[in-house]
Amino acid sequence: MSGRDYFIKRTVLVVTTIFVVIVINFFLFRIMPANPVDILISPTQGQEKMGIEIKEALMKDLGLDRPLYIQFIIYLKDVLQLNLGYSFRAPRPVIQIIAERLVNTLVLMFTGNVISILMAVSLGVIAAWKRGSKTDLGSLISALTLTSMPMFWVGGIMLLIFSVRLDLFPMFGVTKIGYSHPNFLSYLGDYLHHLFLPMITMALVSFGGLFLIMRNSLMDVFSEDYILTAKAIGLSERTIIFKNALQNAMLPLVTIIAIRIGFMFSGSLLTETVFSWPGLGYTIYQRDYPILQGTFLIITILVVISSFVAELIYGYIDPRIRTGASSG
Amino acid sequence: MAGTKTALYKRRIRDFILQYKESKLGIVGLFILVFFIFVATFANNLSDHSIKPTGGILKDRFKPPSSKYILGTDDVGRDIATLIMYGGRISLLIGFLAAIISGGIGTIVGLTAGYFGGWKEDLLMRITDIVLVIPGLPLMLVLASLLGSNFWNIIFVISVIGWTGTARVVRAQVLSLKERAFIESSKAIGASDLRIIGYHLLPNVFPLIVAQMILGVGGAILSEAALSFLGLGDPSSVSWGMILHWAFAVGSLSSNYWWFIIPPGICITLVSLGFTFVGFALDQIVNPRIRRR
Numbered sequence A: 001m002s003g004r005d006y007f008i009k010r011t012v013l014v015v016t017t018i019f020v021v022i023v024i025n026f027f028l029f030r031i032m033p034a035n036p037v038d039i040l041i042s043p044t045q046g047q048e049k050m051g052i053e054i055k056e057a058l059m060k061d062l063g064l065d066r067p068l069y070i071q072f073i074i075y076l077k078d079v080l081q082l083n084l085g086y087s088f089r090a091p092r093p094v095i096q097i098i099a100e101r102l103v104n105t106l107v108l109m110f111t112g113n114v115i116s117i118l119m120a121v122s123l124g125v126i127a128a129w130k131r132g133s134k135t136d137l138g139s140l141i142s143a144l145t146l147t148s149m150p151m152f153w154v155g156g157i158m159l160l161i162f163s164v165r166l167d168l169f170p171m172f173g174v175t176k177i178g179y180s181h182p183n184f185l186s187y188l189g190d191y192l193h194h195l196f197l198p199m200i201t202m203a204l205v206s207f208g209g210l211f212l213i214m215r216n217s218l219m220d221v222f223s224e225d226y227i228l229t230a231k232a233i234g235l236s237e238r239t240i241i242f243k244n245a246l247q248n249a250m251l252p253l254v255t256i257i258a259i260r261i262g263f264m265f266s267g268s269l270l271t272e273t274v275f276s277w278p279g280l281g282y283t284i285y286q287r288d289y290p291i292l293q294g295t296f297l298i299i300t301i302l303v304v305i306s307s308f309v310a311e312l313i314y315g316y317i318d319p320r321i322r323t324g325a326s327s328g
Numbered sequence B: 001m002a003g004t005k006t007a008l009y010k011r012r013i014r015d016f017i018l019q020y021k022e023s024k025l026g027i028v029g030l031f032i033l034v035f036f037i038f039v040a041t042f043a044n045n046l047s048d049h050s051i052k053p054t055g056g057i058l059k060d061r062f063k064p065p066s067s068k069y070i071l072g073t074d075d076v077g078r079d080i081a082t083l084i085m086y087g088g089r090i091s092l093l094i095g096f097l098a099a100i101i102s103g104g105i106g107t108i109v110g111l112t113a114g115y116f117g118g119w120k121e122d123l124l125m126r127i128t129d130i131v132l133v134i135p136g137l138p139l140m141l142v143l144a145s146l147l148g149s150n151f152w153n154i155i156f157v158i159s160v161i162g163w164t165g166t167a168r169v170v171r172a173q174v175l176s177l178k179e180r181a182f183i184e185s186s187k188a189i190g191a192s193d194l195r196i197i198g199y200h201l202l203p204n205v206f207p208l209i210v211a212q213m214i215l216g217v218g219g220a221i222l223s224e225a226a227l228s229f230l231g232l233g234d235p236s237s238v239s240w241g242m243i244l245h246w247a248f249a250v251g252s253l254s255s256n257y258w259w260f261i262i263p264p265g266i267c268i269t270l271v272s273l274g275f276t277f278v279g280f281a282l283d284q285i286v287n288p289r290i291r292r293r
Helices: A002-032 A034-040 A052-061 A068-080 A094-129 A134-148 A151-165 A184-222 A225-232 A237-275 A280-287 A291-316 A320-328 B002-021 B024-039 B080-116 B120-134 B136-147 B151-162 B166-179 B180-189 B194-229 B240-249 B258-286 B287-291
Strands: none
Touching: A002 A094, A002 A291, A002 B002, A002 B136, A052 A134, A052 A225, A094 A134, A094 A184, A094 A237, A094 A291, A134 A184, A134 B080, A134 B258, A151 A184, A151 A237, A151 B194, A184 B166, A225 A237, A237 A280, A237 B194, A237 B258, A280 A291, A291 B120, A291 B136, B002 B024, B002 B120, B002 B166, B002 B287, B024 B080, B024 B258, B080 B120, B080 B166, B080 B194, B080 B240, B080 B258, B120 B166, B136 B151, B136 B166, B136 B194, B151 B166, B151 B194, B166 B194, B180 B194, B194 B258, B240 B258
16 A cells, blocks of 8 residues: 555544544434433432423523434534533533643643653563563563553552552642642642652553563564674674664554553543542543543544554654655 | 264364463463352352441441451441452453453454455444544443443443454454465355355354453453443442442542452452463464464
8 A cells, every 4th residue: 555545544534533423422412311401400409390491491502402413513513613512510611621631631641651651662672682581571470460450440559558658649639739839840849749649650551551562563673684684793782772673663662652542541531530630531530421522522533633643653764654655 | 074073173172271281371360260250159158248238337337357357348337358259240240241242243343344355344444443543431431421330331331342353353364264275165166155154264263252352351341440430330230340439439548448449459450360361371372473473
């Protein structure tokens, strides 16, 4: 397949995936046995209290009294303008709440995964180079164990050890509540202090999967002819690993990130919930349906676009694909 | 004829056991799983405590581990060890059922795409691509919160996103089998598509499917735990995830009720590790792509 066909195919995938999610959001909300209006009015208030007039007014407010296809056109237009409706909890636009919280999610995801990637690459190189050694086996088993742990539970254990037992880190939030910081440095220190545990948790839950894929693709790289040649002409291990192999390992790394980006979001959502880190995961826990839907859409858009970008980068740095593109 | 056929199967099974024995991880995994399945099956014989609160709640709640309550008690005075034994039933059951259903969907998609090719393959593989790229947890949350949290809905929600791996593996295997002589010759003598799929392709891809399903059980158990933790589990069925949900919800973390939090998580970890080990060992034997390396 030529580079251009490939590009077109991926673009189509990006657009259809986002469209599918919009359709899921639209129809799920409308065809479910539980009427959205019933969801909106919390059960504790008692539905008998809500008169039929209020119910009808709400249906009208949400546009649910019009034909389905018109609803869909309106919905599509709204989504394209990033108008995702209003929160059920507070009278604020969904997109505004998501935008505020997205920053915290991205900070947690980025820092945690950078640590994770550094660990996965360095241990992956050692493990793949010395296949079957104690380091290999040890990191393989720890990676498998880490991927088998419930992510939120890992966070809980971190809190139990480092906050409750050792009292080293705060248990929740991004900064101390009700404390005004004299300057930016003090604020930053407090923020990092709060970030540390969730970040390490994020790194741990990401590490397993990253390491396993890294080890596998490095084993492929290390068994290729040019590495064997380098060994045969007597280059030192250090030169081979750092000059030749690592450069080639960057390729799988880009693919891995493209594959794992959705997983990274899931990990972040669960970690945030445990640490009451006010990111997108925190909004999910509040059972606010429009927010949940909006979060689903925004995360999907971010995931498809970033894996698309990762594939473009891959195509750019992989000489094989690049020549394919210029000849095709 | 029949005699040689059983002899052949016997030899195959013997070969398989010999190969499996070589994998240390596979043996360890098998032991873990046998242990947990045994405990879950005989939970009512192994414990004399009940999983229903039995009065004296205020006196017996949040008791640390003791000789009476090996793993302590929860917020309503129930024995946590007993809760975990019964919880294993639900977690394992959800894991197995979700893995079987998603394995079934994956097999149908993979076989159809691989065998028929053409527009059917294009359509099915594009759908697979889309499901693969949609972030799993948010989709499960949206589905679960609208469908409602009961036992079968949770299994459905987990299966909806879990079938893509099997579909890809099965399709790849069918594509390579299709080129082999015995498929060509059965086509030549006029065998129907259904017969070729049922008699020739399915038996050949079956071991691969089983390996994929076993690898999937651990993932399904983890997904159920995550859903329960986020408050979308079935409150009427006690699973390990549900126990953890209660533990977090009553503030066991800040109160340092570690016995309420650590044991259920260890069980989830060990069981899903067990399935991963066994699945890896099987995959090593039955997956031609891995074997070649």
